[in-house]
Amino acid sequence: MVIVLFGKPGAGKGTQAPRLAEALGVPILATGDVLRAALREGTPLGLEAKSYMERGALVPDAVILGIVKETLGTEQFARGAVLDGVVRTVPQAEGLERALGELGRTLGAVLVFEIDDAEIVQRISGRLVCDKTQQPFTGYEPGAKCPECPDGTLVRRKDDEPEAVRTRLDVYRAQTFPVLDWYRAHGATVRTIDAVGDVEEVTARALGALGIDGRQSAA
Ligand code: AMP
DSSP states (O other): OEEEEEEOTTSSHHHHHHHHHHHHTOOEEEHHHHHHHHHHHTOHHHHHHHHHHHHTOOOOHHHHHHHHHHHHTSGGGTTOEEEESOOOSHHHHHHHHHHHHHTTOOEEEEEEEEOOHHHHHHHHHTEEEETTTOOEEESOOTTOBOSSSTTOBEEOOGGGSHHHHHHHHHHIIIIITHHHHHHHHTTOOEEEEEOOSOHHHHHHHHHHHTTOOHHHHHO
C-alpha cells in the first residue's frame, strides 16, 4: 500500500510517518530526510538542494522525482511505502502516478493532516534538533546540550527560522495545496484528519481514516 502524507510543514507528518509505517508494515520515504542526509554528506544532490532548502523553497521536481523513482523501485519498497513530504506539486503528483504505473502499483490514499498556521508557527518555533543526530526536541533553548548524546548541541534547523517558515507556508498554499484538487479530480482516495492533539490520538485518527484498526495492527 502506498500512502501519501499531505499537510503543511510542521503538521506532524514526520512524527506520524514511523507510527503509520509500522502499522502498515511498509517503509518510509521522507524526501526532506533524504535531502538533509545528502546535504550533511556533501553529495552532488545535497549541493544542488542546499540553497532551496535553506530558504524554504521547493527543490526542483525533476530532482524529487529522481529520488522517488529510484527508491520505490527497490526491493525494500516492493510492498508499498509511506510517503512523507512528497507530493508537493502537481508535476510531482503526475510523476508519482507514472512511476507507480510503471511499477504496476497504485496509490492507496492521500492522508491530509489539517492544522492552523498559528499552531504551526508555535510548534516550529519550539522545535530544535541535535546537531549530531538531527533528532528533534522541544522544551529546550538553542545551544543546550543534547539530552541524548554526549557531544550534541541543540540547534534550530535553518528552514525552521521564522522567515523560512513563512516562505514554507506560502509555498504550501501556492504550490502544494492545489495538489489536493488534482488528486480529487483524478479519483484518488483523499482523507482529511485533525492533526491537533496527542501523538497517539492523531495516529488513531489516521489509521481510522485509512480503515485500519490501530490496536489490531500494533499487536
Ligand atoms: P521537509 O522535511 O519535508 O519539510 O523538507 C525540507 C525541505 O526539503 C523543504 O522545505 C524543501 O526545500 C525540500 N523538499 C523536501 N521534499 C520536497 C519535495 N517533495 N519537493 C520539493 N522540495 C522538497
